[in-house]
Amino acid sequence: MNKPIEVRIDRPLYQKLHQHLFPGDGDEHGAVIAAGIVETPRGIRLLAREVFLAQDGIDYVPGTRGYRALTAKFVAEISGYCAEQNLCYLAVHCHGGTDQVCFSADDMASHERGYPALLDITRGGPVGALVFAKNAVAGDIWTPSGRFSLDHMTIIGSHIRKLYPSPEPQSRPSDPMYDRHVRMFGDVGQEIFANLKVVIIGLGGGGSLINEWLSRLGVGHIVAIDFDRIDLTNLPRIVGATHWDAMSWLTKQPIPWLQKLGKQLAAHKVHVARRVAKQANSSIRYDAVVGNIVDEAIARLLIDADFLFLAADSMQSRLVFNALVHQYLIPGIQIGAKVSVNKQTRQVSDIFTATRPVLPYAYGGCLHCHELIPAARLQQEALSEQERRTQRYVEDEDIAQPSVITLNVNSADQAMNDFMMMFTGLYQPEVQLCHQLRFARERNIFNVEPCANDDCLDCSSSSRSRRARGDRYRLPCRMPNV
Structure with missing residues (x-):
């Protein structure tokens, strides 16, 4: 196995660990991370779910063959917990230094003595160790198929950071096409x-x-x-879409069978998007997937992504998006625009757009905690069209909502700037990525106060939550047809 191994950890959990390891006394301290796992062609990700801090003098004591060590009792308790919860076990300690770190010979010898047994205890782990300097981390990861070094750690927050065992080589100069970008966030940012x-x-x-x-x-x-195709009403709003994509010359015909043929031959939206992307960047790798995220096979294509944008408006897509963010520690943003129309007067009553960052931890913007995935709407979407009409879940369900491209811009621009600033570290440390609503008629911007539910099955630390469990938990997708 030559796949890179990454540890992902959310910022609040990393801050808790870092403060324990580096309290300012210059000494060595210990802990254990319990982690989920996901393995894909891009590599292995170990997803930090919990941190167990070892108490100095009780759980972390002077060692017989090294400076300090976790006690046998502490190791047994936490490794047993990891086995019970189907999580990976990662022992943690710190060394001096700032930007570079490695294990000592004593560290490596202790791994060789103990980790084969821990692999058995945890039913195949993986298990391993991490050693930290203030701005660096190295790892020794043991799996049933062998022993591997950690490539890097990713910290997920308003600044998405990566830590390595030693400073990365200087970035190569960027393509001159990106000169104006590089003036803002450098060759490193472009890379x-x-x-x-x-x-x-x-x-x-x-x-x-x-x-x-x-x-x-x-x-x-x-x-x-x-899964959708271009139609005539999409042309004012979808970037790059043409009358040919919409087969307008057929769908405008008064003959029903020609209209139907035109709709069947119209281009899929993702294929138009691929064409637009290739025109902007011919070297881009582009996967145009005709499908629905609520299908498990489609959702699983996303489990090793670095970022998710949700621009679909169904509650089921929100449900799966929110689960992916928290289960696989992938940051994301949901966007949308809403124009409310009075059903009696047919006059516009309200216009607002939403940009909702969702980070994988409590108070990180969980859509469930903000009551943005109502159970009644999920139930409604699960019904067939005939069942919905019979139960009268929605009035005027065949009437499309008003939509204008400028409102889409109003929602998407903040999402894209959030994405750019998060990965380049340009946000000020105190910036909170709250959900943001813009009310167009009043020209007001409203930041929604973050909230969290202690029992949330997505973002909480509850024993039943999916947070950071990776492949050892089921996504809330439709069951595949057998």
């Missing part, structure tokens, strides 16, 4: 974008804007997911 896998769910008005902007920003790999 970060080139190495990202970014997902867009929904390639309608908002998704098509994000698609073009990501391509022009220099993102190296885009996965676009949508």
Whole structure:
């Protein structure tokens, strides 16, 4: 196995660990991380779910063969817990230094003595060790198929940081095409974008804007997911869509069978998006997926993504998006625009757009905790069209909502700037990525106060939550047809 191994950890959990390891006394301290796991062609990710801090003098004591060590009792308790919860066991300690770190000979010898047994205790682990300096981390990871070094750690927050065992080599000069970008966030920032896998769910008005902007920003790999085709009413809103894509010359015919043929031959939205992206960046890797994120096979294409944009408007897509963010520690943003129309007067009553960052921890913007995935709407979407009409779940369900491209821009622009600033570290440390609502008629911007539910099955530390469990937990997708 030559796949890179990454540890992902959310910022609040990392801060808790870092403060324990580096309290200012210059001494060595210990802990254990319990982690989920996901393995894909891009590599292995170990997903930090919990941190167990070892108490000095009780759980972390002077060692017989090294400076200090976790006690046998502490190791037994935490490794047993990891086995019970189907989590990976990662022992942690710190060394001196700032930007470079490695294990000592005593450290490596202790791993060789203890980790084969821990692999058995944890039913195949993986198990391993991490050693930290203030701005660096190294890892020794043991799996049933062998022993491997950690490539890097990713810290997920308003600044998405990576820590390595030693400073990375200087970035290569960027393509001159990106000269104006490099003046803002340097060759390092441009290289970060080139190495990202970014997902867009929904390639309608908002998704098509994000698609073009990501391509022009220099993102190296885009996965676009949508099952729908272009129609005539999409042309004012979808970037790059043409009358030929919509087969307007057929769908405008008064003959029903020609109209039907035109709809069947119209281009899929993701194929239009791919064309637009390739025009902006011919070297981009682009996966145009005709499908629905609520299908498990489609959702699993996203589990190793670096960022998710949700620009689809169904509650089921929100449900799966929110689960992916928390289960696999993938940051994301949901966008949308809403124009309310009075049903009696048919006059516009309200216009607002939403940009909702969702980070994988409590108070990080969980859509469930903000009551944005109502159970009644999920139930309604699960019914067939006939069942919905029979139960009268929605009035005027065949009437499309008003939509204008400028409103899509209003939602998508903040999402794209959030994405750019998070990966380049340009946000000020005190910035909170709250959900943001913009009320167009009043010209007001409202930041929603973050909230969290202690029993949330997505973002909480509850024993039943999916947070950071990776492949050892089921996504809330539709069951495949057998």
